[in-house]
Amino acid sequence: MATARQLELADLTEGKKANVSFSITEQQMRQFAELSGDFNPLHTDAAFAQAKGNPGPVVYGALLIAKVSQLIGMELPGRDGVWASLSLDFKRPLFVGQPAEVEGTVTSVHPATGLVELGIVLRSQGKVLAKGKAEVVLG
Amino acid sequence: MNTEQHYAKLTQVFHDVFDDESIVVHPQLTADDVDEWDSLTHIRLVIAVEKAFGLKFSAAEVERLRNVGDLVALIDSRATH
Numbered sequence: 338m339a340t341a342r343q344l345e346l347a348d349l350t351e352g353k354k355a356n357v358s359f360s361i362t363e364q365q366m367r368q369f370a371e372l373s374g375d376f377n378p379l380h381t382d383a384a385f386a387q388a389k390g391n392p393g394p395v396v397y398g399a400l401l402i403a404k405v406s407q408l409i410g411m412e413l414p415g416r417d418g419v420w421a422s423l424s425l426d427f428k429r430p431l432f433v434g435q436p437a438e439v440e441g442t443v444t445s446v447h448p449a450t451g452l453v454e455l456g457i458v459l460r461s462q463g464k465v466l467a468k469g470k471a472e473v474v475l476g
Numbered sequence: 477m478n479t480e481q482h483y484a485k486l487t488q489v490f491h492d493v494f495d496d497e498s499i500v501v502h503p504q505l506t507a508d509d510v511d512e513w514d515s516l517t518h519i520r521l522v523i524a525v526e527k528a529f530g531l532k533f534s535a536a537e538v539e540r541l542r543n544v545g546d547l548v549a550l551i552d553s554r555a556t557h
Contacts, residue, residue, distance in 0.1 A: 450519040
């Protein structure tokens with residue numbers, strides 16, 4: 338099992354970045370459908386997704402959020418951070434097997450309370466998939 | 477700005493943060509008295525107070541606060557120095 342980083346408040350200066358590269362597999366899509374109960378054919382039926390103008394099933398937005406969770410829980414700040422909020426705008430779809438990355442950038446640090454704000458961007462092949470911000474409390 | 481004016485300004489901050497205009501801000505008020513006053517809202521409150529009064533608190537100062545009276549005393553001490 339991977340080990341979470343242990344960044345402290347002093348390590349989290351404005352502009353500090355971390356990222357996680359990933360691609361979503363067909364198996365992960367099936368597992369998420371079972372977990373969530375979301376069997377919408379846009380995500381589960383290639384023919385349906387293609388009829389809607391996509392090259393294949395569209396990756397669940399929640400799986401992109403799952404990678405934000407990995408970024409925050411494992412990398413920035415890692416073990417001692419508690420996720421307090423997330424807002425994310427989805428711009429473009431991601432497709433199964435397509436390489437992607439999620440990047441977090443520290444945008445502000447509030448020493449008195451331990452609140453850290455992160456800018457979040459998900460990209461694939463140079464294009465933005467989703468963009469937003471997250472708040473993490475370091476304790 | 478005197479203590480009375482600080483309470484008036486703080487009342488506005490509380491109403492904004494908790495989205496509740498019925499909250500009466502007084503020296504003995506604590507998190508136990510306001511349903512929505514949890515640990516995360518406390519953080520948002522501290523940040524909103526700093527912004528409203530143009531101050532920056534230290535972690536030690538925030539940890540020492542026991543009630544609104546302590547918070548206003550802290551604001552007063554900063555405003556007069």
